[in-house]
Amino acid sequence: MSTPPSPTVAPASGRLGVLTVGLGAVASTLIAGVELTKRGLGKPIGSLTQMGTIRLGKRTEDRSPLISEFVPLAALSDIVWGAWDVYPDDAYVAASRAGVLESGKHIEAISDALREVRPMQAAFERKYARNLDGEHVKPISSKRGMLNAIREDINKFREDNKCERLVMIWCASTEIFIEPGRAHVDLEAFEKAIDADDETVSPCQLYAYAALLEGVPFNNGAPNLAVDAPALRMFATEKNIPISGKDFKTGQTLMKTVLAPMLKARMLGLSGWYSTNILGNRDGEVLDAPENFKTKEESKLGVLEDILQPAKYPDLYGDVFHKVQINYYPPRGDNKEGWDNIDITGWLGYPMQIKVNFLCRDSILAAPLALDLVLFSDLAQRAGMGGIQEWLSFYYKSPQVAPGLYPEHDLFIQLTKLKNTLRWMMGEDQITHLGREYYEDL
Numbered sequence: 001m002s003t004p005p006s007p008t009v010a011p012a013s014g015r016l017g018v019l020t021v022g023l024g025a026v027a028s029t030l031i032a033g034v035e036l037t038k039r040g041l042g043k044p045i046g047s048l049t050q051m052g053t054i055r056l057g058k059r060t061e062d063r064s065p066l067i068s069e070f071v072p073l074a075a076l077s078d079i080v081w082g083a084w085d086v087y088p089d090d091a092y093v094a095a096s097r098a099g100v101l102e103s104g105k106h107i108e109a110i111s112d113a114l115r116e117v118r119p120m121q122a123a124f125e126r127k128y129a130r131n132l133d134g135e136h137v138k139p140i141s142s143k144r145g146m147l148n149a150i151r152e153d154i155n156k157f158r159e160d161n162k163c164e165r166l167v168m169i170w171c172a173s174t175e176i177f178i179e180p181g182r183a184h185v186d187l188e189a190f191e192k193a194i195d196a197d198d199e200t201v202s203p204c205q206l207y208a209y210a211a212l213l214e215g216v217p218f219n220n221g222a223p224n225l226a227v228d229a230p231a232l233r234m235f236a237t238e239k240n241i242p243i244s245g246k247d248f249k250t251g252q253t254l255m256k257t258v259l260a261p262m263l264k265a266r267m268l269g270l271s272g273w274y275s276t277n278i279l280g281n282r283d284g285e286v287l288d289a290p291e292n293f294k295t296k297e298e299s300k301l302g303v304l305e306d307i308l309q310p311a312k313y314p315d316l317y318g319d320v321f322h323k324v325q326i327n328y329y330p331p332r333g334d335n336k337e338g339w340d341n342i343d344i345t346g347w348l349g350y351p352m353q354i355k356v357n358f359l360c361r362d363s364i365l366a367a368p369l370a371l372d373l374v375l376f377s378d379l380a381q382r383a384g385m386g387g388i389q390e391w392l393s394f395y396y397k398s399p400q401v402a403p404g405l406y407p408e409h410d411l412f413i414q415l416t417k418l419k420n421t422l423r424w425m426m427g428e429d430q431i432t433h434l435g436r437e438y439y440e441d442l
């Protein structure tokens with residue numbers, strides 16, 4: 001198959017409005033981090049768009065520009081922030097409350113910029129996240145009314161802030177588990193379901209639909225259903241608007257998608273993988289409700305099976321016991337601690353163990369992913385690349401892929417795919433790692 005022609009990428013001129021649904025730990029850490037970086041008061045560590053380079057051509061050519069110099073990304077100074085939340089706290093209060101950043105060093109220094117980000121009222125229904133009790137919600141009960149109100153918010157924000165382009169990212173709480181059903185088969189059914197106030201149409205789906213109706217790329221940082229059902233997926237493809245999801249790949253799953261491919265690469269067996277962690281932020285509190293945890297569990301459990309392909313390797317992975325637990329433990333706040341016990345087998349079936357103890361910071365890991373996603377989905381929009389952005393799988397626990405395809409979870413295959421997509425966008429050669437040419441004249 002020949003490579004399709006590279007697209008023409010429109011320049012990133014004018015202001016980019018970034019709309020975060022949810023102004024909690026992740027969103028406030030994202031905003032603060034970008035504002036600190038803009039002022040030279042912090043470094044955007046963890047962000048590929050800000051720190052990463054990309055090799056072009058042969059290894060002998062010595063061409064490895066910064067990604068930000070290679071592709072025309074929006075400048076951080078052109079970003080304008082908008083948000084919705086169930087609580088009225090501005091980004092200053094939200095960041096202080098989240099307890100992720102040091103107040104003196106990383107909040108007070110940019111307090112003016114943070115105070116300016118005041119959330120719009122949320123489209124919210126308690127049944128989708130019952131551990132939340134905020135009252136900064138739209139006084140509308142019908143789904144149609146909520147959808148229209150979100151669309152109005154988007155357009156008002158665009159006008160008030162003179163934005164050239166917008167992107168939306170779901171950084172709100174994980175909603176209860178909903179399987180794609182009758183309401184999601186096509187747009188007609190989805191429209192009817194909205195009018196019927198169908199329970200399987202959650203607020204997140206309304207934000208996503210509103211974004212697509214207004215021509216705004218949508219990214220889903222949480223594991224709940226959004227654009228990963230036929231109706232909205234097909235609509236995004238038809239309107240040529242980028243969509244991506246779902247569930248930021250940060251702590252334990254990030255480790256899993258590095259370690260499991262290593263086991264498989266070496267043909268080492270696996271008999272069990274027990275993952276547990278403690279987390280004390282608001283996210284942990286929402287996930288303490290079983291219906292919300294189920295959404296997260298589904299997202300976390302699928303990874304091993306997709307990577308290890310037990311049907312192809314029954315002797316190695318045919319009988320794996322996989323367990324994932326999240327325990328709400330307030331004293332730790334955002335500083336999650338994860339433990340993994342991995343029982344593996346080697347030559348002749350001899351057992352071995354790997355233990356991983358990751359003392360991470362949830363939002364410190366998630367914020368750079370959110371930044372990259374908004375910048376890359378804006379880039380995709382300007383390159384005319386609508387629909388599912390599989391090249392952004394790198395950022396997600398449950399990457400959205402074309403129907404019938406299995407997702408690629410291996411972090412380094414995902415990175416290769418992302419960088420090859422950037423090379424293709426800019427008309428550079430793909431890097432295949434074949435490298436025969438280095439040995440031709442030896």
Ligand SMILES: NC(=O)c1ccc[n+]([C@@H]2O[C@H](COP(=O)([O-])OP(=O)(O)OC[C@H]3O[C@@H](n4cnc5c(N)ncnc54)[C@H](O)[C@@H]3O)[C@@H](O)[C@H]2O)c1
Nearest residue numbers: 022024025026085122172173174222248250282283362366
């Ligand atoms: N931090 C990580 O490492 C990580 C990794 C993967 C996924 N996530 C997901 O990212 C999301 C955000 O995480 P967080 O730590 O910032 O959580 P958080 O609880 O601090 O913030 C979420 C915010 O969303 C708001 N919210 C809930 N429903 C809303 C609605 N319908 N409209 C507008 N606002 C709404 C809540 O009031 C809250 O302030 C969660 O779903 C979490 O599961 C986080």
